[in-house]
Amino acid sequence: MPALYALKEVGFRYGLEWVLKGINLTIERGEILGIIGPNGSGKTSLLKILARQQRPVEGDVRFESTSLSAISFRGLAQRVGMVPQEHPVVFPYTVLEVVLMGRYPYLKGWAFESAEDHRIARASMERMGVERFSDRMFSELSGGEKQRVIIARALAQQPQILLLDEPATFLDLHHQSQIYSLLGELNRDEKMTIVVVSHDLNMASQLCRRLLLLKEGRIARLGTPWEVLTEKGIEEVYHCRTLIDSHPTTGKPRLTMVPD
Numbered sequence: 023m024p025a026l027y028a029l030k031e032v033g034f035r036y037g038l039e040w041v042l043k044g045i046n047l048t049i050e051r052g053e054i055l056g057i058i059g060p061n062g063s064g065k066t067s068l069l070k071i072l073a074r075q076q077r078p079v080e081g082d083v084r085f086e087s088t089s090l091s092a093i094s095f096r097g098l099a100q101r102v103g104m105v106p107q108e109h110p111v112v113f114p115y116t117v118l119e120v121v122l123m124g125r126y127p128y129l130k131g132w133a134f135e136s137a138e139d140h141r142i143a144r145a146s147m148e149r150m151g152v153e154r155f156s157d158r159m160f161s162e163l164s165g166g167e168k169q170r171v172i173i174a175r176a177l178a179q180q181p182q183i184l185l186l187d188e189p190a191t192f193l194d195l196h197h198q199s200q201i202y203s204l205l206g207e208l209n210r211d212e213k214m215t216i217v218v219v220s221h222d223l224n225m226a227s228q229l230c231r232r233l234l235l236l237k238e239g240r241i242a243r244l245g246t247p248w249e250v251l252t253e254k255g256i257e258e259v260y261h262c263r264t265l266i267d268s269h270p271t272t273g274k275p276r277l278t279m280v281p282d
Contacts, residue, residue, distance in 0.1 A: 024087040025050050026183060026215055027072060032081035034067050041067045042239045045081065051182075054209050054216040056226035058250075059236035060260055065219045066107065066187055068236070072217065073104040073185050099127035103176030107187040107219075109160075109168045117163070117171050118156040121147055124178030146177040149204070165192030173201070183215040184208065190222065202229050227251055227274050235259060251275045 027049040034042040042064045049055055049072075057065045070076040071083060074090055083090040085098070103124070124146070125139040135143075147153040150170040155163060160171060169192055176184060184205070190198040202225055208214040220226045226233060226247075233250040235243040237259045243250045256264050256277070263280040 023051070024084075026086060028082075028084045028087075029071075030082045030084075032071065032078045032083060034064075034071060034076060034078050040239055042071075042078075044240055047234065047241070047244070049215065049217065051215055052209070052213050053232060054205070054218070054230045056230035056233045057217065057219045057236065058221070058223060058226055058233055059242070062238075063236040064239040065236055069104075069185050069187050069217065069219050073102060074098055075104070096127050099179060101182045103179045103181035103184045105173050105176050105184070105186040105189055107191055109172055115160050116156065117147070117152060117158055117160055118143065120160045120171055121152075121175045121178050124175040127179060142180065143174075143178045146174040147171075149177060150174040151200070166194065166197055169193060170197070170201075181214070183217065186216070186218045188219055188221065190220070190225070198225070205229060223251060223256075223277050227276070228269065228272055247275050251277060 025048040027047070029045050029047040032042060032045040033040060045068065057068060059065050067076060071078055074095070077091065085093060121143045122135050122139065125135055125143060128139070129135065144153060144156070147156060150173055152167065152170050152174055155167065155171070160168065163171065169189065173186075173189065186205075189201050189205075193201060205216050205218065206229060209216050218226070218230070230247065232245060233243075233247055234241060235250050235255065242259050243255055251266060253264055253266050256262070263282075265278045265280055266275050267278075268274070269276040
């Protein structure tokens with residue numbers, strides 16, 4: 023069975039500046055892949071390429087053995103849900119209307135959302151704890167509330183793959199824990215493939231089965247959390263010292279910063 027994604031020698035640039043270069047990567051069904059690295063290392067650009075929001079300048083991206091560029095946007099949206107870091111919803115929509123946008127890939131022509139679309143949207147809102155905001159304007163919500171609504175919109179697409187860019191941004195500790203627990207449940211119970219960009223190395227270590235560490239647009243390390251999160255590797259990429267030991271509950275690597 024082919025990999026969900028297969029990237030070969032992928033490169034991307036803005037103008038003359040290369041943001042990604044020589045990316046070779048496969049993403050398998052049912053895995054949780056974390057993309058980590060310093061600011062400006064190309065994490066978000068890579069996620070946007072997977073979502074077909076950006077086209078690589080060079081190289082090849084395949085989805086289930088088919089060129090990603092050959093798949094319709096509607097067809098891809100029925101399988102891939104994207105949760106961006108920012109929420110560019112500028113028109114006066116209610117929360118329910120925003121979440122119902124996740125059902126757009128399934129609508130035909132100018133048809134309105136069906137009762138089933140509404141049921142799926144409300145179930146997604148309930149799962150994210152935002153159903154009580156359904157009639158409120160999206161613009162009135164806090165940053166953390168908006169983030170949960172955008173995740174609910176992605177869940178309403180009923181995707182096979184969920185791509186998330188810093189999903190815990192703006193969230194307090196309680197809701198951060200809820201988000202990462204939900205991602206684990208979606209992967210375990212619904213076999214959903216998860217790709218998440220995160221600056222939180224400890225959270226990525228606990229959630230993800232594999233980590234991709236980027237440095238200046240290239241792959242520095244790729245493997246299990248124990249293979250990627252080493253004191254030497256972190257110092258080489260982040261230019262800071264850490265102590266790494268085993269988490270007392272999960273047994274996965276745990277990082278502690280060492281002051282200069």
